[in-house]
Amino acid sequence: MAWKAIDRVNAPTEESPSLSEPLKEKIRGFFDRYPTKRAVLIPALHMIQDDHGYVGWKAMEEVAELLEITPSDVFDTVSFYSHFWTHPKGEKVVMACRSISCDLLGADRVLDECKKVLGIGDHETTPDGKYSLMTEECLAACDHGPCLMINEKMHKCVDPANVRKILEDDANDKLDIPRSNLYDGANRTSA
Amino acid sequence: MSEYEKVLLKNVGKPNSRQLATYVEGGGYSGAKRALEQTPDDVIDVVKRANLRGRGGAGFPAGVKWSFLPKDREVTYLCVNADESEPPTFSNRVLMEEDPHQLLEGILIAGYATQATVAYLYMRAEFTEQYHIMQVALDEAYNAGYFGKNIQGSGYNLECYIHRGAGAYVCGEETGLIESLEGKRGWPRIKPPFPAIQGAFGKPTVVNNVETLANLPHIINRGADWFLGIGPEGSSGPKLFCISGAVKKPGCYEGAMDFSVRELIESDRFGGGMRNGLKVKAVMPGGISMGILTADELDMKMDFSDPAKYGLLGLGTASAIVIDDRTDIRKVLRNVARFFAHESCGQCTQCREGTSWMYKMTNRVERGLGRLQDIELLGEIPAKMGMMPGLSICGLSDGAAFAIRTIVEKFRSELEDYVRSENDDAVRIALEIAN
Amino acid sequence: MAKIILNNQEVETREGIPVLQAALEAGLNVPHYCYHPGLSVVASCRLCLMEMKMPHPKTGELGWAPKLMPSCQTPVRDGMEVRFDSDKVHENQERCMEFFLLNHPLDCPVCDQAGECHLQDYSYHFGKSESRMVDQKHVTPKKDVGPRTLLYSDRCVMCSRCVRFCDEVAGTGELCITNRGSKAEIDAFPGKPLDNPMQGNVVDICPVGCLLDKDFLFQQRVWFLKSADSICTGCSTGCSIRIDQNEDHVHRLKPRFNPRVNQWWMCDEGRFGFKYIHDKNRLTRLRLRRGESFESFRWESLAETVRYRFENIAKKQSDKKIAVVLSPFLACEEAWLLVKTIREIAPNATLILGPVPTVEQDERFPVGATNGDTKFIIRKEKCPNRNGIELIIKHFGGNTETFDAFVEQASAGEYAAAWISGGYPTEWVSKDFAKAAGKIPFKVVHDLFGSALTDEATLVVPACSFAERDGTFVNATGVVQPFARAIKPPQGCKRDGQFFYELAELEGLYQSPTVLGMMAAEIDEFKEVYVPPQLPEHQH
Numbered sequence A: 001m002a003w004k005a006i007d008r009v010n011a012p013t014e015e016s017p018s019l020s021e022p023l024k025e026k027i028r029g030f031f032d033r034y035p036t037k038r039a040v041l042i043p044a045l046h047m048i049q050d051d052h053g054y055v056g057w058k059a060m061e062e063v064a065e066l067l068e069i070t071p072s073d074v075f076d077t078v079s080f081y082s083h084f085w086t087h088p089k090g091e092k093v094v095m096a097c098r099s100i101s102c103d104l105l106g107a108d109r110v111l112d113e114c115k116k117v118l119g120i121g122d123h124e125t126t127p128d129g130k131y132s133l134m135t136e137e138c139l140a141a142c143d144h145g146p147c148l149m150i151n152e153k154m155h156k157c158v159d160p161a162n163v164r165k166i167l168e169d170d171a172n173d174k175l176d177i178p179r180s181n182l183y184d185g186a187n188r189t190s191a
Numbered sequence B: 001m002s003e004y005e006k007v008l009l010k011n012v013g014k015p016n017s018r019q020l021a022t023y024v025e026g027g028g029y030s031g032a033k034r035a036l037e038q039t040p041d042d043v044i045d046v047v048k049r050a051n052l053r054g055r056g057g058a059g060f061p062a063g064v065k066w067s068f069l070p071k072d073r074e075v076t077y078l079c080v081n082a083d084e085s086e087p088p089t090f091s092n093r094v095l096m097e098e099d100p101h102q103l104l105e106g107i108l109i110a111g112y113a114t115q116a117t118v119a120y121l122y123m124r125a126e127f128t129e130q131y132h133i134m135q136v137a138l139d140e141a142y143n144a145g146y147f148g149k150n151i152q153g154s155g156y157n158l159e160c161y162i163h164r165g166a167g168a169y170v171c172g173e174e175t176g177l178i179e180s181l182e183g184k185r186g187w188p189r190i191k192p193p194f195p196a197i198q199g200a201f202g203k204p205t206v207v208n209n210v211e212t213l214a215n216l217p218h219i220i221n222r223g224a225d226w227f228l229g230i231g232p233e234g235s236s237g238p239k240l241f242c243i244s245g246a247v248k249k250p251g252c253y254e255g256a257m258d259f260s261v262r263e264l265i266e267s268d269r270f271g272g273g274m275r276n277g278l279k280v281k282a283v284m285p286g287g288i289s290m291g292i293l294t295a296d297e298l299d300m301k302m303d304f305s306d307p308a309k310y311g312l313l314g315l316g317t318a319s320a321i322v323i324d325d326r327t328d329i330r331k332v333l334r335n336v337a338r339f340f341a342h343e344s345c346g347q348c349t350q351c352r353e354g355t356s357w358m359y360k361m362t363n364r365v366e367r368g369l370g371r372l373q374d375i376e377l378l379g380e381i382p383a384k385m386g387m388m389p390g391l392s393i394c395g396l397s398d399g400a401a402f403a404i405r406t407i408v409e410k411f412r413s414e415l416e417d418y419v420r421s422e423n424d425d426a427v428r429i430a431l432e433i434a435n
Numbered sequence C: 001m002a003k004i005i006l007n008n009q010e011v012e013t014r015e016g017i018p019v020l021q022a023a024l025e026a027g028l029n030v031p032h033y034c035y036h037p038g039l040s041v042v043a044s045c046r047l048c049l050m051e052m053k054m055p056h057p058k059t060g061e062l063g064w065a066p067k068l069m070p071s072c073q074t075p076v077r078d079g080m081e082v083r084f085d086s087d088k089v090h091e092n093q094e095r096c097m098e099f100f101l102l103n104h105p106l107d108c109p110v111c112d113q114a115g116e117c118h119l120q121d122y123s124y125h126f127g128k129s130e131s132r133m134v135d136q137k138h139v140t141p142k143k144d145v146g147p148r149t150l151l152y153s154d155r156c157v158m159c160s161r162c163v164r165f166c167d168e169v170a171g172t173g174e175l176c177i178t179n180r181g182s183k184a185e186i187d188a189f190p191g192k193p194l195d196n197p198m199q200g201n202v203v204d205i206c207p208v209g210c211l212l213d214k215d216f217l218f219q220q221r222v223w224f225l226k227s228a229d230s231i232c233t234g235c236s237t238g239c240s241i242r243i244d245q246n247e248d249h250v251h252r253l254k255p256r257f258n259p260r261v262n263q264w265w266m267c268d269e270g271r272f273g274f275k276y277i278h279d280k281n282r283l284t285r286l287r288l289r290r291g292e293s294f295e296s297f298r299w300e301s302l303a304e305t306v307r308y309r310f311e312n313i314a315k316k317q318s319d320k321k322i323a324v325v326l327s328p329f330l331a332c333e334e335a336w337l338l339v340k341t342i343r344e345i346a347p348n349a350t351l352i353l354g355p356v357p358t359v360e361q362d363e364r365f366p367v368g369a370t371n372g373d374t375k376f377i378i379r380k381e382k383c384p385n386r387n388g389i390e391l392i393i394k395h396f397g398g399n400t401e402t403f404d405a406f407v408e409q410a411s412a413g414e415y416a417a418a419w420i421s422g423g424y425p426t427e428w429v430s431k432d433f434a435k436a437a438g439k440i441p442f443k444v445v446h447d448l449f450g451s452a453l454t455d456e457a458t459l460v461v462p463a464c465s466f467a468e469r470d471g472t473f474v475n476a477t478g479v480v481q482p483f484a485r486a487i488k489p490p491q492g493c494k495r496d497g498q499f500f501y502e503l504a505e506l507e508g509l510y511q512s513p514t515v516l517g518m519m520a521a522e523i524d525e526f527k528e529v530y531v532p533p534q535l536p537e538h539q540h
């Protein structure tokens, strides 16, 4: 072709993980919650991302088959939501709030500090695969800005000076409350 | 401001407030039981009489909304809107975190009133802790027979599932929520048909906010007159207010809708005054979508009718961000513009293109590369977008319009001063390099 | 029926159709992108907005509502009053056009759509002359979305027509929207490209030059193209098409709206199946056998020679039969003239419908559709006029045979002479048939391409392709539809209708409507010819 174009005619060459049988079973477990199979898509994508760390091409294709929709339907939905990653991300995602309250309370300094400590930019992953960084709009904890969320755990009133300490803490993404495993991926590979 | 006894937040701080036993001990689920003994129409009636206006932003009376459901329906869905993504709003979070059963009881009452078969609690993805809290509470409520088949021996069945979102503000819009629930991109639908006629999965559907539903047990227990007795006419009932920014005590507070923005900031019951001797420069009192107030406009009442008098879109989520006098208004403008550009779903031309163009301009203006014409455009573009003038499908663009337009209108001279002080040549050269 | 007031004028229209449709039908140029009458309404481009009179919520008095309304989403109600000629409406159109062009590369000089682009058109009619955005434009990547189609994202106006087409009409759903807000793009899943039998329609309905046909890419500036209204000969559906040509070279086929047949669509098989008409191997010489070889023959002598030879054989070999093989690619007029002539000369001549190329089954769309929800059918009969030829055979009656029986009888030496019309775009002569034909002493073979049959022929008459002919086809559902010629026949060929006309000893130039009139006097079915309504000028 005379011009450079993204190729959609050929299947992607990069490898990406398949859905394991237990994961599929877990997804099927959601079928009776909704009148359509398609409605299980977003819960399924959560489980897939939990299990694989991201939602790759193969997973999209397989979940499409499972839910009897087209892979492009899945691609469409996955790409709409900021929560889903279509390429591998780190074990932990650091989500820095950038909306108004946090911003006025110094969110940009917190973000800069995260970038410095981790040595990565927005939507990038550390070479050791431990952390990815992203910004998000208001995390609904504006009374405690600036906020950082690490996987499930919210860090409130973050002082840039404490960022390093927070990021060095192994348990910085752990919730210490009774929890439900309903949405978790089947065989969580990530810690 | 009247004396006020907490209703919605009364269990906050109680030990084990998340547990069913604690909730029941405090009289919990008695409203639901009472409702189940009445006919659904009786329940709708009392909610209508109480004039419970939706707390999700639009203020539409819940009872009236329910009565739009077609009479001869077989399936009805109840969607509970816990997508709470409007900066700087966090009252739904507090309700779910602190008193999950109050919400569940509200869901049961609304479900019964609307004869819903399934209730979906749509929670934004970033509510992780809150998700676990709600799911654990829901499991408990199921076990105790508050959900499932033949609830409390009434013959009424209601399933309740938590559906987690995935990061998109627009999924808080009721039809965006429904699309998202169906597993699609959260593109709001055109109306008609309205959800009450053809909503989730093509069936009659009611969408209500968390706080709206949390009011129900109390209305059933204490009656419509009690509810009407709180706050001014047209804005009755308990209400949650969020305040954040440059105040001493940012947080979520409860009260009647009978005080001003100034009181919200200054009162010890709420914000507790400005931090570090700072002065108020501006307040966005209802979430950023509603627009901005200057320091001279703090007399605005935090009720459903007053905001319009100050050029605002409405009461919104009654969540105020207090901006202090050291803050560069350009930073606020850019932040707000970025939010809407990032969250526009992209269907409607005016919203998709308008929000991203405005963000580009505000970004430049903040970096000191603004032109007077940019300020003109930032006033003009929002004036011509939104659902209210009929130019778009959902209210997100009205929010964008009010937020940006009121900032530009009310802080025009400040913005123009910045721009005038900039060297035209520098702007031109920077633009050329950028392009 | 409903009456509405449109821009201060009373207009008759139909209750319940979109006001936009009514306005377009009334001749108004209302700009619109997302609305397409064949697709669901999404009302997202917000370009078609109008003003509408509504009762005041408090006083009940009728007045212009403060809100603009999407005319594509508002159904016509008897007595309603709307307008598109107000400042408010124009202002919205102007602003939309500015928005659409914000991130557009303005590369019309190299764009295939230029000249038929509704971005160009609309910005000229409804827009401002220059963009007020000084900031950097988004640059979006081009995408190779399918084997036949390119997506030039930069030019997309996000009308979602293409996506809805794949979902709702083709039923294959290859296209999707990705991302959101101003980053939204049209895309396809890698390895699952846009590749359905109807995909070419997305290029037609794309209002701008975003989806492009690789086949047509950079071939022609559209303003050089001239067109003719024709019928696709790819199958017995008989889609209404437009043939776009320049200097007697066909560049593309486009569907024409036909509510009784193909609506707005056509299939790729038909769309791209015209290449054979410019094949270098086409027969272009009228040839007469002289012993083992052929020599050129003059068209002027054709009628006389053919009549003379058939007359002679009919008289002298009355124990043997004369065959007329009528191809389902012949127009009704052509077949009628031919049969009429031969039957005059040889009243007992046997009429035979030529082979009907057929595949296993019809293809219905959306994929998986059943009777009720079918929007389009690609038929298994890969020829345009079996029904028409059968009508004519039935009309003339007398001796008729099936093609298979004819082949058998011919191998048994029962025929003394035959006129065999082919005109198939692909090989159609089986070994058996060629062998059987060898047993017929005198045969005229009228065909597009050389074959074992032409090798055996006494007289080879080069045929013309559908683009070079005109006449009438009767499609699978019995709709009688005229088609016009688009280009001149290649050097050496003569339009089939013309030499059939001469063969029938009629005076002057062949005009298919004249012949159709003659047929209609004899055959009821031809009394009613269906010409689909023109789309309103500003509908697209």
Ligand SMILES: Cc1cc2nc3c(=O)[nH]c(=O)nc-3n(C[C@H](O)[C@H](O)[C@H](O)COP(=O)(O)O)c2cc1C
Pocket (backbone or CB within 6 Å): B053, B054, B055, B056, B057, B058, B059, B060, B062, B081, B082, B083, B084, B085, B086, B169, B170, B171, B172, B173, B174, B175, B207, B208, B209, B210, B212, B213, B394, B395, B396, B399
């Ligand atoms: C862009 C947009 C975002 C919204 N987000 C929310 C939200 O996060 N939570 C909510 O309850 N309502 C939200 N709404 C309002 C809903 O559309 C709807 O009015 C509300 O959920 C109805 O519930 P209520 O009547 O109980 O208030 C949003 C509306 C718009 C236009």
Ligand code: SF4
Pocket (backbone or CB within 6 Å): B170, B187, B188, B343, B344, B345, B346, B347, B348, B349, B351, B352, B392, B393, B394, B395, B396, B397, B398
């Ligand atoms: S107004 Fe904006 S967010 Fe709402 S539907 Fe239109 S483009 Fe989407």
Ligand code: SF4
Pocket (backbone or CB within 6 Å): C155, C156, C157, C158, C159, C160, C161, C162, C163, C186, C205, C206, C207, C208, C210, C211
């Ligand atoms: S590619 Fe064309 S048809 Fe598809 S959305 Fe874009 S402009 Fe519309």
Ligand code: SF4
Pocket (backbone or CB within 6 Å): C232, C233, C234, C235, C236, C237, C238, C239, C262, C265, C266, C267, C268, C269, C270, C271, C377, C378, C379
């Ligand atoms: S359906 Fe048949 S007639 Fe129509 S375009 Fe395809 S091949 Fe041609």
Ligand code: FES
Pocket (backbone or CB within 6 Å): A097, A098, A099, A100, A101, A102, A103, A137, A138, A139, A140, A141, A142, A143, A145, A146, A147, B087, B088, B089
């Ligand atoms: S603004 Fe950061 S949590 Fe709301």
Ligand code: FES
Pocket (backbone or CB within 6 Å): C020, C031, C032, C033, C034, C035, C042, C043, C044, C045, C046, C047, C048, C049, C070, C071, C072, C073
């Ligand atoms: S909104 Fe009516 S044509 Fe697009």
